[in-house]
Structure formats: structure tokens, C-alpha cells
Amino acid sequence: MSTAVIKGSDNAAIWGPYNLIMWLAGIVFVVIMAITAIFTLMFRERPGREAQQIHGNTRLEVIWTMIPVAIVVAITVPTISTIQAQSAPPPADAMKVIAIGHQWWFEFQYPDLGISTANELHLPVDKPVHFELRSADVIHSFWVPQIAGKVDMVPGHTNFLTFTATEARPEPYLGQCAELCGFSHANMRFRVFVDAQSDFDSWSKSVAAKAVTPVSPLAKQGQEIFNRSACIGCHTVNGTAAQGKTAPDLSHVGARTTIAAGILVNNEANLTRWIHNSADVKPGSLMPPMAKSAGGALSDEEIKAVAAYLLELK
Amino acid sequence: MATIAGTLTQPASSGIWSWITTVDHKRIGALYGVTAFIFFMWGGFQALLIRTQLAVPHGVVIDAKLFNELFTMHALTMIFLAVMPLGASFTNYLLPLMVGARDVAFPRLNALSYWVFLFGGLLLTSSFFFGAPDGGWFNYAPLSSKQYSPGPGITFYAVGLLILGVSSLMAALNFATTIINMRAPGMTMMRLPVFVWMSLIISFLLILALPPLTVALLQLLFDREYGTHFFIASEGGDPILWQHLFWIFGHPEVYILILPAMGIVSEVIPVFSRKPLFGYPAIVFAGVAIAFLGWAVWSHHMFTTGMGAVPKTIFATNTMIIAIPTGVKIFNWLGTMYGGSLRLNTAMSFSIAFIALFTIGGISGVMHASPPVDMQHQDTYFVVAHIHYVLVGGAVTAIFSGIYYWFPKMTGRFLDERLGMLHFWLWFFGVNLTFFPMHYLGLLGMPRRIYTYDAGLGWGLWNMVETIGAYVLAASILVFVWNFFKAMSQPQTAPANPWDAATLEWATSSPPPEHDFDVVPVVRARDPLWHDRDHGIEPAQPTGEHIHVPPPSYYPILIAAGMTVMAMGPLSHLALTAIGAVIVVYGIWGWALEPTE
Numbered sequence: 080m081s082t083a084v085i086k087g088s089d090n091a092a093i094w095g096p097y098n099l100i101m102w103l104a105g106i107v108f109v110v111i112m113a114i115t116a117i118f119t120l121m122f123r124e125r126p127g128r129e130a131q132q133i134h135g136n137t138r139l140e141v142i143w144t145m146i147p148v149a150i151v152v153a154i155t156v157p158t159i160s161t162i163q164a165q166s167a168p169p170p171a172d173a174m175k176v177i178a179i180g181h182q183w184w185f186e187f188q189y190p191d192l193g194i195s196t197a198n199e200l201h202l203p204v205d206k207p208v209h210f211e212l213r214s215a216d217v218i219h220s221f222w223v224p225q226i227a228g229k230v231d232m233v234p235g236h237t238n239f240l241t242f243t244a245t246e247a248r249p250e251p252y253l254g255q256c257a258e259l260c261g262f263s264h265a266n267m268r269f270r271v272f273v274d275a276q277s278d279f280d281s282w283s284k285s286v287a288a289k290a291v292t293p294v295s296p297l298a299k300q301g302q303e304i305f306n307r308s309a310c311i312g313c314h315t316v317n318g319t320a321a322q323g324k325t326a327p328d329l330s331h332v333g334a335r336t337t338i339a340a341g342i343l344v345n346n347e348a349n350l351t352r353w354i355h356n357s358a359d360v361k362p363g364s365l366m367p368p369m370a371k372s373a374g375g376a377l378s379d380e381e382i383k384a385v386a387a388y389l390l391e392l393k
Numbered sequence: 394m395a396t397i398a399g400t401l402t403q404p405a406s407s408g409i410w411s412w413i414t415t416v417d418h419k420r421i422g423a424l425y426g427v428t429a430f431i432f433f434m435w436g437g438f439q440a441l442l443i444r445t446q447l448a449v450p451h452g453v454v455i456d457a458k459l460f461n462e463l464f465t466m467h468a469l470t471m472i473f474l475a476v477m478p479l480g481a482s483f484t485n486y487l488l489p490l491m492v493g494a495r496d497v498a499f500p501r502l503n504a505l506s507y508w509v510f511l512f513g514g515l516l517l518t519s520s521f522f523f524g525a526p527d528g529g530w531f532n533y534a535p536l537s538s539k540q541y542s543p544g545p546g547i548t549f550y551a552v553g554l555l556i557l558g559v560s561s562l563m564a565a566l567n568f569a570t571t572i573i574n575m576r577a578p579g580m581t582m583m584r585l586p587v588f589v590w591m592s593l594i595i596s597f598l599l600i601l602a603l604p605p606l607t608v609a610l611l612q613l614l615f616d617r618e619y620g621t622h623f624f625i626a627s628e629g630g631d632p633i634l635w636q637h638l639f640w641i642f643g644h645p646e647v648y649i650l651i652l653p654a655m656g657i658v659s660e661v662i663p664v665f666s667r668k669p670l671f672g673y674p675a676i677v678f679a680g681v682a683i684a685f686l687g688w689a690v691w692s693h694h695m696f697t698t699g700m701g702a703v704p705k706t707i708f709a710t711n712t713m714i715i716a717i718p719t720g721v722k723i724f725n726w727l728g729t730m731y732g733g734s735l736r737l738n739t740a741m742s743f744s745i746a747f748i749a750l751f752t753i754g755g756i757s758g759v760m761h762a763s764p765p766v767d768m769q770h771q772d773t774y775f776v777v778a779h780i781h782y783v784l785v786g787g788a789v790t791a792i793f794s795g796i797y798y799w800f801p802k803m804t805g806r807f808l809d810e811r812l813g814m815l816h817f818w819l820w821f822f823g824v825n826l827t828f829f830p831m832h833y834l835g836l837l838g839m840p841r842r843i844y845t846y847d848a849g850l851g852w853g854l855w856n857m858v859e860t861i862g863a864y865v866l867a868a869s870i871l872v873f874v875w876n877f878f879k880a881m882s883q884p885q886t887a888p889a890n891p892w893d894a895a896t897l898e899w900a901t902s903s904p905p906p907e908h909d910f911d912v913v914p915v916v917r918a919r920d921p922l923w924h925d926r927d928h929g930i931e932p933a934q935p936t937g938e939h940i941h942v943p944p945p946s947y948y949p950i951l952i953a954a955g956m957t958v959m960a961m962g963p964l965s966h967l968a969l970t971a972i973g974a975v976i977v978v979y980g981i982w983g984w985a986l987e988p989t990e
Contacts, residue, residue: 080838080850082769093765100766104756111752114727119745122666124734130667131732139728140672140721147720151713151759158763159706165765166702182541212699217536218632220697220772224838228768231698233633234535235626238699253850257697257772257840259529261536262457265843342847362457 080224080253086273087226088207089242092164096157103150169209169241176200177211180219180232182260183267183361184327184340193287195315197327199335200254201272203279204247212238217261223254223271231258244273251336262363268341285393289318290330293391301388304381309367316392326366333393350386355379414945416500417907421507422486423803428511429478433789435518436470437870439463441863444827448860450848460844461527462546466518468530469550472650473557474514476784479792480653481506481564484592486803488568490898491586493577493916495909498570500943501984502563508953509560516957517553526550529842531643531694532613534624534635539617545964551614552960558603558610559956565599568592577897579916583677586896587670590677591656594684598645598652601688606642609635618963633698640691648687651751651783652680654791655722658744661798662726664894665741666733669920672725679718679725686715696764697771705764712762716755723752739813743794746821750786754779757832772842775835781828793820793873798892805885805903812876819869826862830855895920900932908942911935946987952980 085091178200179186188195202208212221214232222229227242244252251270260267274282293299305311306320313326321329332338335345339361343349353360354377356368369375370382377385415421443463446455455463485503489496497503520526524544528537537547572585572593585593612623613635622628624635663670670676689711696705726748735741757779761770770776793816800808839852846852890899899922901910912933918924925932955976962970 082836082838090769093768095765096763097766097769100760100763104760108753108756111723111727112749115745115749115752118727118730119735119737122730122733122735124667124736128734130734132668133671133728133732134669135672135675136728140675140724143724144717144721147717151716154759154763155710155713158709158765161763161765162702162705162709217541218533222840224769228765229697229771230768233626233698235631236633236699253838255838255840259461259533259536259772259842261541262461264461265457265840265845 080255082224084225086246086252087223087242087244089165089227089240090225091245092161093228096154096161099157100154103154107150167241169239170207173207173209173241174203175209175211176202177213178221178232180212180214180216180221180256180260180267181325182216182365183256183263183363185221185254185256185267185269186215186327189283192283194283195328196286196331198268198337198340199251199270199272201274201279201282202244203276204244204273206276207241207243210240212240218258219260219267220257221254222257223252223269225252226271226273229257244271247273247275247278253341255341263361266340266342266361270337270341285334286331290316290392293388295387295391297384297387298391299388301384301386304377305385305388308369308376308385310369310385313366329389329392331392333390345390347383347386347390350389351382354382354385411945413950414504414947416496416504416943416945416949418485418489418496418500418503419803419905419907419909421503422482422484424507425478425485425510426482428507428514429475429482432470432474432514432518433476433479434870434874436467436475437867439467439470441867443467444860444863446844447846447856449857450846450853452845455844457844458527461529461842462521462525464842465526465529465532465550466521469517469526469553471784472530472646473554474510474517476650476788476792477561478510480595480650480788481510481561483588483653483657483792483795483799484564484568487799487898488571488589488592489575490901490905490909491589491896492572492575493580493897493910493914494571494575495913495940496943497567498575499567501946501949502567504946504949505952506560506564506567508950509556509563509956512953512957513553513556513560513960516556516960517549520546520549520553523549531639532635534613534616534632535626537613537617537635538625548614548617548964551610551617552963555607555610555614556956556960558607561599562603565596565603569596569600572596577914577916581916583674584916584919584921586656587659587673587676587680588653588656591652591659591680594680595649595652598649598684598687602642602645602649605638609638609642612638614963633695636695636698637691640694641688643694644691645684645687647783648683650788652683654747654788655680657791657795657798658726658747660894660896661740661744661794662729663920664798664892665736665738665744666730667736667893668729668733669895669923670725671728671731673919676722676725679721682718683715686711686718690715693762693767696767709762709764713759716759716762719755723748723755738797739808739810739817740794740797742814742817743790743797743820746817747787747790747794750782750790750821750824753829754782754784754787757782770835772840773835774831774839774841777841778828778831778835781831782824785828786824790820790824793817799898800880801887801891802898802903802905804881805887806880806883807887807891808876808880812872812879816869816872816876819865819872823862823865823869826865827859828862830858890922895923897921908940911940941990943989946984948980948984948987952977952984955980 177188185198187200212230212232214234219232220229226244230238230240251272254269256267293302311321311323313323315322315328317330338345339353355370356373357364357366369377371378446452524546526546615621616623622630624630624632692708693712761767797808834855837851887903889902897914900914912935955973959970959973
């Protein structure tokens with residue numbers, strides 16, 4: 080999550096003024112600390128020392144007012160030009176992504192590609208992407224520090240962020256919500272995969288497609304349980320009866336590397352734990368417990384089947 | 394309390410009732426000080442819990458909900474129940490003495506301010522029993538709405554801060570009137586001690602900043618309890634409105650927190666440098682400039698909310714500009730030390746540390762004054778580092794300086810210097826150990842207000858270091874408390890002016906008599922006691938005239954109780970608001986008609 084690693088155009092733009100400001104801050108810090116320490120030691124009371132009864136020195140005061148003015152001007156100029164650059168309208172060929180904050184997960188829609196997904200964002204390298212940032216409930220903030228600065232997701236508003244990711248790699252970049260949004264603010268994370276264009280194209284084709292039909296008997300059984308349970312009230316699985324809109328789209332959840340908004344590795348054990356009682360993992364979770372032992376309707380075997388089904392939804 | 398009574402003043406009566414009905418500014422100052430310090434330790438305890446939970450990744454000490462309550466209440470406690478009232482404690486005690494008056498303009502209003510503070514603080518703190526506020530101290534909408542915060546916590550926040558605002562507002566009106574109207578003969582504005590100037594400035598800041606906060610809190614209360622939609626987007630309201638109203642208060646608030654501290658440092662450093670303050674007019678004008686400019690920067694707290702380029706540019710520029718008068722003060726204090734004969738006792742050590750620590754906080758603040766940089770700093774530990782350097786390294790450090798400096802005047806005793814220096818070094822080391830690594834954690838992308846974090850991000854080591862630092866700070870406070878009780882058990886031996894200081898509070902006994910001055914002093918210059926010493930002018934002798942002292946009254950505590958009952962109405966049943974109003978009206982009636990001779 081280090082902000083000092085620059086993997087995107089917006090973070091690169093930020094580090095223009097940031098570098099200068101860091102250096103100036105460091106110099107001012109060293110100078111003031113040194114003067115304070117030197118004066119404290121040099122002017123300690125000693126026998127025979129008299130304090131010089133100085134009331135002021137106008138010339139000195141003017142100089143030491145002008146120096147901070149100069150420093151401030153030096154900081155303000157690149158600051159203003161970066162603000163201008165960051166608010167330029169997006170290029171016409173920018174890919175559009177709508178990011179919607181929810182308590183406590185991120186919804187991502189690619190309207191031009193017919194994709195709706197959650198918590199794991201794929202972007203093509205070296206192509207500008209223009210985000211529309213919204214919220215379905217409270218204020219959240221969209222932040223993937225190595226690529227871009229953060230912008231808040233405010234209900235009733237649409238905010239914008241445009242950037243180009245500059246390094247494709249297999250490991251995702253980490254993102255996290257950066258505005259207190261309730262009990263599980265700490266657990267609201269996302270991952271950004273920056274792909275070569277061809278990899279991005281195959282990902283987007285597979286995610287835009289309808290959900291695959293499950294193959295194994297356990298997964299088929301899981302699908303049947305899923306479709307008659309509360310799951311379909313909130314979740315969507317493309318091409319099935321599950322068309323709920325208030326929770327993450329699960330059409331291709333099996334292909335995701337993490338679940339629960341970036342806090343659990345996506346495997347059978349964690350899926351089972353999550354379905355069993357999500358509030359155990361994520362305090363305040365709005366997904367009700369599914370296990371009979373936690374007040375839900377599903378037995379442990381049924382949950383195992385559902386997990387198997389979800390893992391096959393690649 | 395009864396033992397402290399006998400030591401802080403020589404009252405005609407003693408015992409609990411004399412404290413409950415007191416209108417003496419010195420006693421009220423003492424009440425503020427002790428109460429605020431207890432709240433300070435309570436706020437510190439909450440911080441220790443927070444830091445213990447964050448010491449390791451996936452900590453299991455505090456759960457998510459309690460953690461959110463703790464950081465919310467830690468901030469509310471420290472800001473409204475500790476630092477502001479500690480400032481008020483000094484202003485209360487010292488202001489009349491420093492201007493040569495015998496009390497504040499409105500002694501009963503002064504007492505009312507204290508009792509409202511105490512009861513309001515207790516009401517807010519009691520929320521832990523029912524569900525404390527957990528949306529952060531600036532409590533953004535719509536998380537603060539009934540839909541997303543159904544418990545009583547946010548309502549406690551609204552009514553608690555409404556009451557505390559009344560307390561601060563009455564104090565501000567009182568102090569401003571006292572400074573403008575009740576100065577001794579010869580005490581012109583440009584002869585006022587810097588601490589008095591700072592008190593005047595923050596009084597005006599409070600008078601102007603509290604109304605927008607009051608409006609915001611009432612709107613919040615009505616949204617939550619009575620069906621309005623000021624901040625609810627789905628019904629045509631706007632969450633950003635809350636942010637504007639809050640921060641129009643919130644930014645001047647930080648100057649309200651720091652200017653009294655700067656006033657204290659401006660009193661201590663000249664005395665222990667044995668030379669006058671360097672550039673007194675510049676420090677005064679810098680304070681006034683900060684007070685004006687402080688109204689033009691509030692949206693720097695909102696840089697990431699989707700503001701356009703023009704407002705971002707304006708607020709960034711104004712924020713950079715305000716760094717200049719702030720920085721100038723640093724140079725004036727250093728210039729005061731230059732060529733001096735420095736007595737490095739505990740009071741002076743804390744003031745010198747203030748210079749260094751506040752500078753660090755100021756530097757980090759100027760860094761995120763730049764909106765592009767703020768896109769990486771906002772809501773991370775970098776901001777937490779900034780806040781704590783200016784408030785802990787700044788305000789609280791200066792308050793300790795003031796405590797060691799004025800303790801002999803207030804109690805007639807000295808705090809032990811060896812324990813004092815132990816307190817100081819533990820404090821200085823603790824502040825840096827706890828808060829310096831937070832700059833680095835912010836750089837590493839650690840968001841604030843998270844109850845847990847993953848391993849493998851490089852955050853664990855520095856969080857552990859910070860937690861150790863927090864315990865070092867706790868140890869330093871224990872040393873101070875021990876010093877306090879040890880000192881209070883000593884006989885009262887302090888002379889009127891043990892430090893050879895310059896300002897009028899040192900022209901009367903330690904502690905002062907109930908009527909403060911036997912003779913109202915005549916002021917011939919700034920630093921009046923040094924002027925009179927250097928020109929061989931003897932203090933005037935008492936003439937035997939009758940000195941009027943405002944009589945005690947029980948109406949302040951009664952009205953404060955009534956107001957608190959009123960505040961409980963939105964928390965339970967509006968009948969309480971009606972009952973409380975009756976008590977308040979009865980109290981005001983009695984207050985207006987009681988004899989004051």
C-alpha cells in the first residue's frame with residue numbers, strides 16, 4: 080500500500096509537487112531543530128552572563144517573514160499546475176468504469192463492455208481509464224495508492240477520477256476504502272489487476288458472458304440450493320434466476336482471488352466460513368447468517384455444496 | 394476538594410457548599426483544571442486501548458464497534474473535555490490578574506460555564522453505557538443518520554456538543570468583555586500580556602464559530618429524531634452540507650486549541666530567558682492574522698470530496714498563507730531565547746519542546762495543504778501524525794509548561810523539579826516515539842480509523858513502536874500526578890514573584906487573596922513588574938477602602954443542571970426538555986433578582 084511506489088499516472092502527477100514539498104519540509108525541519116538545540120545549549124545561564132535586553136529587530140523580522148513567503152510560493156506553483164492537470168477532462172478514448180461504494184464492498188461496472196463485478200478491478204495497462212465514483216449508502220473513498228490519489232464516493236454526488244496504470248503484472252495492486260463508513264470500514268478493500276491489453280480483453284469477454292453451468296454433482300446440487308435460498312434476493316448470477324442487485328455480482332466469483340472485499344483468500348474453507356456467518360468475519364455484515372447453527376436455513380452439507388458451486392463460477 | 398480549597402485561596406467559608414456556589418475566578422479556574430485533567434487521563438486511557446489493539450496485525454483486544462466508539466470518544470474527550478477546558482482553566486485563573494481586575498466581568502456566568510462543562514462532559518461520557526458515538530469526532534453524514542447509526546450514540550454526540558458549546562460561548566463572551574472593559578489604569582491593548590491577547594482572539598473565534606456548529610448539530614438532531622432530511626441525499630439533502638458547516642467551526646476550533654498554548658509559551662520563555670519577548674507587536678499581529686485567515690481555509694479538510702479545481706486552488710493557497718504568521722511566531726520565540734540567560738527548569742523545558750514539536754506538526758500540515766499531496770495523505774496516519782504533533786506536542790506540552798510555571802502562584806507551593814524533569818523527558822521521548830512513526834505509516838498507505846490491519850504490509854513494527862510510546866506517555870503522566878500530590882502536601886512557602894516575572898499576577902501573594910489585589914495596580918509599560926523594578930517604583934500601599942467581592946450563588950449550578958435535563962429530552966422523552974426548561978427559567982429568574990452586594 081506504499082504511496083511512494085509509482086505505478087500510475089495520477090500518483091506520478093502527485094509526486095511532482097510531493098517531491099519538492101518533502102525536500103523543503105526536510106530542510107525547514109533540520110534548520111529549526113538545529114537552531115532550537117543550539118540556542119538552548121549556547122544561552123544556558125552561566126555565572127556572570129547577563130541577558131541582552133533586545134526588544135526586536137525590524138529588518139530581521141522582515142527577512143524571516145519573506146523566507147516563509149518564498150517557500151510557500153515555491154510550493155504553491157507546482158501545486159496549482161498539478162490541480163489543473165488533474166482536473167483536465169478525460170481523453171475521448173478513455174475506458175469508462177463506474178465504481179459504487181457499498182457498506183462494505185466495491186461494485187465495478189464497465190458500461191461499454193456490459194460487465195458488472197465486485198471488489199476486483201481489471202484494467203488494461205497504458206490506457207486511460209475514467210472513473211465515475213458513487214455511493215449506494217454512506218461516504219466511502221476509492222484509493223489504490225500506488226496508482227492514484229483518493230477520491231471520495233459521496234451519496235447524491237458523482238465524483239470523477241482519471242488515470243492510466245503504467246505497469247502490468249500478475250500481482251494485484253492493493254486498494255482500500257479511505258473514509259470511515261461504519262463497523263467494517265477496516266475490512267473494505269479491493270484489488271486492481273493491471274493486464275496487458277490481450278489479457279484484459281480475454282478477462283472482459285469471460286466476465287461479460289453468462290455464468291458457466293456447473294459440472295460436478297456437488298456444484299449442481301449447490302446451484303439448486305442457491306436458487307431456492309435467500310441468496311438470489313441480493314446476488315446476481317448471470318443467466319440464472321439470481322438477479323439480486325444489492326450484493327456483489329457472483330457470476331464469475333470463482334475466478335476472483337479474494338472474497339469478502341479483499342479480506343479472505345478465495346477458497347473452499349473461506350467461502351464456507353463466509354456463507355456460514357459473514358458477520359463473524361466482517362462485523363456488521365449485512366449478509367444474514369446462512370447456517371442453521373447461526374440462525375439461517377442451510378445445513379453444513381448444503382453450505383459445502385453452495386461453496387462448490389460458487390468456486391465453479393469462473 | 395476541601396483541602397485544595399484551603400490552599401488555592403483563603404476563602405471566608407470552606408467546604409463543599411462553598412465550592413458549589415463559588416463565583417471566584419480562581420476557584421472556577423481550579424475546578425476547570427482538575428476536572429479537565431481527569432478527563433485528559435480518561436481520554437488517554439481510551440488512547441491506550443486503541444494503541445493496544447493496533448500493536449499487532451489482527452489484534453483481538455478491542456472489537457470493531459468498540460474501536461470505532463473509542464477513537465470517536467478519545468477525540469471528543471481530548472478536544473472538548475480536556476484541551477479546551479485546560480485552556481479555559483488558565484484563562485479563568487490568570488486573565489483578571491493579568492489585566493489588573495479583581496474578577497471576570499460576569500462571575501456567575503463564569504460559574505455557569507464550568508458547571509455546564511462538567512455536566513455536559515458527564516452526559517457525553519455516560520454514552521458508553523448506552524452506545525457511544527462511533528462515527529468519528531467529525532461525524533460525517535449520512536453515516537451519522539438514524540438509518541446507518543440507529544443506536545443513541547450520535548444523538549448523545551449532538552446534545553453533548555450542543556451543551557458544551559453553550560459553556561464555551563458564555564466563557565468567550567465573559568472573557569472578551571473582561572479584556573475590553575476591565576483593564577487596570579494604564580493597561581493599554583499593546584501592553585497586554587500575549588496570553589491575554591490570545592484569550593481575546595479565541596473568544597471572538599468561539600463567538601463566531603459556535604453558531605455554525607450549533608446549526609449543524611440541530612440539523613443533525615432533527616434529521617435523526619424528527620424526520621428532516623438536511624443531510625440525506627435520497628431525500629434531496631446533501632451530506633456535504635454537514636462537512637461545510639462542521640469545518641467552518643472545525644478549522645477555527647484548532648486555532649482555539651493552539652492559541653492559548655502559544656500564549657502560555659509567550660509568557661514562559663521571556664521570564665526564563667530573562668529578557669522581553671522578541672517582537673511583541675509581530676506576535677500580536679500574527680495572532681490576529683491567524684484569527685482572520687483561519688476562516689478562509691476550512692475546505693482543506695474536504696480536498697478529496699470532489700471539489701473543483703478553483704475551490705481547491707483557493708483553499709490550498711489560503712492554507713499556505715496561514716503558515717506564514719504561524720511560522721513567524723516560532724522565530725519570535727527563538728529570538729527571545731537568543732542572547733538570553735536561559736534557566737532550563739521544567740517549565741522552560743516544556744516551552745522549548747513546544748517550539749520543536751509544534752514546528753514538526755506545522756511542517757506536516759503545510760505538506761497536505763497541497764491538494765495533490767493530500768490525495769495521498771487524507772484519512773491516513775500521516776494526518777494522525779500531524780494532528781498529534783500540533784495538539785500533544787503543541788497544546789498539551791505548552792499546558793504542562795504553564796502548570797509548572799503558575800503552580801506556585803496558584804497553590805503557594807512548588808512542583809518538584811527532579812520529578813518535573815523526569816516527567817518532561819518521558820513526555821518528550823514518548824511524544825516522538827508514539828507519533829513520529831505515524832508519518833511513515835501514512836506514507837506506507839495505512840488508513841486511519843481502522844481497527845485492524847493485515848500482516849505483510851510493513852505496518853506491524855511501527856505500530857508496535859507507537860504502542861510502546863503510548864505507554865511511555867502514560868508513565869510520564871503518572872510521574873506528574875505523583876508530583877502534584879507530593880507538592881500539595883508541602884507547606885505554602887512560595888513568595889509573590891518566585892521567578893522574577895514581569896506580569897501583574899506576580900504582583901500579589903501566592904496564592905492571591907480572594908479579592909486578588911489589595912490595590913488595583915497602575916500600569917506604566919508592557920512587562921509592568923520589570924519596568925517598575927528597573928525604575929525603582931514601589932508598589933502602592935492599600936488604602937483601607939472596602940473591596941467588593943461578588944457573593945456566591947447556587948443559581949449557576951441549578952441552571953446547569955436544568956440545561957442538562959433539557960439535553961436528555963432527545964435521548965429519551967421530550968418531557969425532560971420541558972422539565973429542564975422550567976428549572977432553567979426558575980434559575981434565571983432567581984439569578985436576576987438575587988442581591989449582588
